[in-house]
Amino acid sequence: MKNLIFNRSHILKVILFLDIIILSIFLLILFKQIDSVKKLQDNNMLNLLEHNKEFFKLKKENFYKDLRFISYLYTVNDFLENSKNKDVRDRFFKKVKEIHEAYSEINCISVIDRNGKLIYSENRECLIDTNLLTNSTIEKEIKISKINTFGEKVLFDAYIPVFGKKRGNFIGTMLLQIDFYKFYSFEKGHFFPFKDVNTYFVNIEKDSLKFFQITDYKPKVESYGFDDFSNFFENLNSTKSFDIYLKKYNKKLHSAITKIDENEYILSCLDYKKFIGNISKVVIYTILFFILTISFVDMLLFSIYLLVNNFLYKKEVETKREIEKTKKYLETILNSAPLYILDITNDLKINFLMNDSAKVFFSSDKNNFDFKNFLFKDDYMKLKDSVEKFFEDRDKNFDSFEVKVKIDLEERYLTFLLSPIKDENSEIISILLIMADITDLKNYQNDLEDKNKKLLFTLQQLESTNEELQTSEEELVATEEELKFQIEELERKGKILHETEERFRIALKNSNISVFLQDKDLKYVYGFNIPDNIPFEMVADKTDDYLFKGKSVEKFIRMKNLSIVNGEKFSGEIELIFFKTKHDFFYTIEPFYSKDGKITGVLTALQDITEKVEMQKELMQVFKLEALGNLAGGIAHDFNNILAGIIGNAEILDMKLGEEKEFSKYVKSIIKISESASKLTKQLLSFARKGKYQNIDFSIHKTINDVCEILERTIDRRIRIEQHLKAKPSSIKGDPSQIETALMNLIINSKDAIMEKGGEGKIEIRTETVIVDENFNRFLNTKLENGTYIHISVSDDGIGMDEETKKHIFEPFFTTKEVGKGTGLGLASVYGTIKTHKGFIDFYSERFKGTTFNIYLPLSSVIVEEEILNEDKEIFNLPLNKTILIIDDEESIRNSCKEILERDGIKVLTAKDGVEGINVLEKNKDEISLVILDMIMPKMSGKDTFIEIKKIDRNIPVILCSGYSEEGEAEEIINMGVDGFLQKPYRMKTLLETIKKILK
DSSP: OGGGSOOHHHHHHHHHHHHHHHHHHHHHHHHHHHHHHHHHHHHHHHHHHHHHHHHHHHHHHHHHHHHHHHHTOHHHHHHHHOTTOHHHHHHHHHHHHHHHHHOTTEEEEEEEETTSOEEEESOTTOOOOHHHHHOSOOOSSOEEEEEEEETTEEEEEEEEEEEOSSTTOEEEEEEEEEEHHHHTTOOTTSSOOOTTEEEEEEEEOSSEEEEEEOSSSSOOEEEEEGGGEESSGGGTTOSSOEEEEETTTTEEEEEEEEEEETTEEEEEEEEHHHHHHHHHHHHHHHHHHHHHHHHHHHHHHHHHHHHHHHHHHHHHHHHHHHHHHHHHHHHHHHHHSSOEEEEEOTTSOEEEEOSHHHHHHHSTTTTTOOHHHHSOHHHHHHHHHHHHHHHHOTTOOOEEEEEEEEETTEEEEEEEEEEEEEOTTSOEEEEEEEEEEOHHHHHHHHHHHHHHHHHHHHHHHHTSOHHHHHHHHHHHHHHHHHHHHHHHHHHHHHHHHHHHHHHHHHHHHHOOEEEEEEETTOOEEEEESOGGGOOGGGTTTOOHHHHEESTTHHHHHHHHHHHHHHOOOEEEEEEEEETTEEEEEEEEEEEEEOTTSOEEEEEEEEEEOHHHHHHHHHHHHHHHHHHHHHHHHHHHHHHHHHHHHHHHHHHHHHHHHTTOHHHHHHHHHHHHHHHHHHHHHHHHHHHTTOSOOOOEEEEHHHHHHHHHHHHHTTSOTTEEEEEEEOOSSOEEEEOHHHHHHHHHHHHHHHHHHHHHHTSOEEEEEEEEEEEEOHHHHHHHTOOOOSEEEEEEEEEEOSOOOOHHHHHTTTSTTOOOSOTTTOOSOHHHHHHHHHHHTTOEEEEEEETTTEEEEEEEEEBOSSOOOOOOOOOOOOOOOOOSSOEEEEEOSOHHHHHHHHHHHHHTTOEEEEESSHHHHHHHHHHSTTTEEEEEEESSOSSSOHHHHHHHHHHHOTTSOEEEEESSOTTTTTHHHHHTTOSEEEESSOOHHHHHHHHHHHHO
């Protein structure tokens, strides 16, 4: 196993190799990135220049067009020809204002006559070239003069010749002073500036260079001499980027330039340090990414190495434990065997003694033991030859022979069994020698030989006479038979011994019995088959109060002390906690004696019977539930009989009241409440397995309304029940009675919680539809099928639950109520009902704040409309001149049925038990058309009564009535051939329908 564990130096070499590969890849990527950054910077600068060039040209072309238009304005002509006329001046001033509004970049407007005399200047801010005014000759074409700076302003002059109304008649000049920055509209978005790149408008004059910065959109002008630059004029017409050196600031710039007009250029510059800085950033980011990647890969590989190494190490530890366990087991077997087992070398030296018998036999001179002195010469040579043959013939695996030795002046016979011990490479490392003492067997064989000799001697003596021969033959036969019997007996005992040994070995291996030996101080000195596979090292030298916990530990220790002091023995069952795990044990405690008969400790055997005890508890729970089920079934049956009488009399009262609606509504309420009680008894029958689970589609909203209507009349008026039913649709599939009972249990629990808190509060019942998917199941830790569900919540602001109560909330028979006020089955049955309907229930509760139960039930694919009760009385036309016999031990049921039937024209005979019913039938068998028979009655059961009825008249129809359901106790009688079945309590409507159907 050690060879499988990875060497750390190997994994480091693998990591180093991968790091070198990744470094090579990243260097290649780095060089490509640097080249890409250079190209990107150059492309950005060239693209920026090309765009700016087009912008400047387009701006100038458009401006020239506008200037030509101004040169032909009649308003200016009129002003030059007649400047003293007020109307002309007003029109001129108006036009000047319009020009300003149209061209915001015009800083000032002036007018000069053809002699160069200034006749109008707009304001004092107009800065006019005086040299031009003194010049008598003004070019008669549009001219834009050089760019000038005046303080913070950068202006250039536009001279526009003005002609008279006749073409070619030059009458003066209009001077426009244009704001450079406004004219070229250096606003964000026009020049697509890139980070760290500065763009300049360059104007080359006779003795200087003027730079107008246009990158940051603020007026900024810098003037330089021709000698301030190196490598600038050489690249004026270059189409590629180049480097220039600005001597004035001792700065190197990476630049690109393009020409837009005579002596006008656009220059883009990037500080060389920033240019190199951008490349450095790429290098730094790439190096950082490389370091992170290398770190991640190294950590990942090293983590994998640790995980694999840890896994292999655990496997090695487990294997060692198994080997150690097997070793202990083999030691136990070897120590109990009557053999001397040794490990010897090829030169017949003892390596070590492998069992207790050998240790006792050779303990005095193990290291100096010499087989030459132990064996006779011939036997020693046999042993030596046998060992040598193992080394000569590697395929030989076994050898045996007998030897004779002298032990304490007594000759003993031994059988030597030899086998080579090989390593994992099949190399012999030592020899296993097993010595068995066969002296008794040899003596027995010698006795047999002596007998044979005597027999031969006797035969020789008997040869002289036939009589002696006959006698010898008889003795010989007898001896042979005895010898044969003894040999068979010896073989049989050997076989039994072998089988017993094998059974004991298997039983010991698979047994769950733990054996412990403790000294007089009750410290553990030996342990076998320790519970939970705990190694003995964790138990050694420990005491019981350290290893065991629980109420019974003191008793356990006390019994052991008594066993050591008085030699008493104990046995029984006990519950102990061993290393934090609870166990039920069957124990035996006995004193442990030394060879001289003194008590030196205590021997304890523990058999783990935890599963057996748990099964007994579960069986007892089953018995309890079965008894509770039988009780529930009986109660339900008797209660159904009572309800049948209540419903029957209520229906009679309803008929007698007729149109008196004021009292009729109370009667109907009695009937409805009785039917609700009937549903509860059906639940009891279902719990007792004497009822049937329904599986129909029904509206949950109607069920909630019915439950609330019943409870609102019975609970304290200070408790409000509010309904917020928003689920659409609201149909589910299942048993409405069970769901109704579950909701009633939850609401009653909420009521009790509010009463415990003070008696005033609110219960809210809400519904909504939800979609259940994988995220929903993961959030609530459920395994519901995906689909649409209805969510029902029952909330209260009662006392709430503590943490201990929350742990046991759904356990059967767990209750926090006083004795007689709670069974502990309410919430357990709610949980079972929701699970039966393929739903899910959970809760949230805070002490003194309240509790909310959340129920999720799958929606039905069938939409059930809420029932509208039809209170109209149906008229049943029963056959007239018929006689019906009612056999029932409940007087209220007999009387109510009789009165209802007689109102419909039926003659009714009654009997209070089966015996009386048979007598009435015998007297009126020709008259009676139908028998209504109760199932549970005194004197004679419904079954026996039915049999007697059929003996009297096999064709007479019988309707069976019972408080049990059709699938419960009544099923046997129904299968005997009754014509109809009515489950108590039943409505008279149902009774009349059944009678009409049968008699028809």
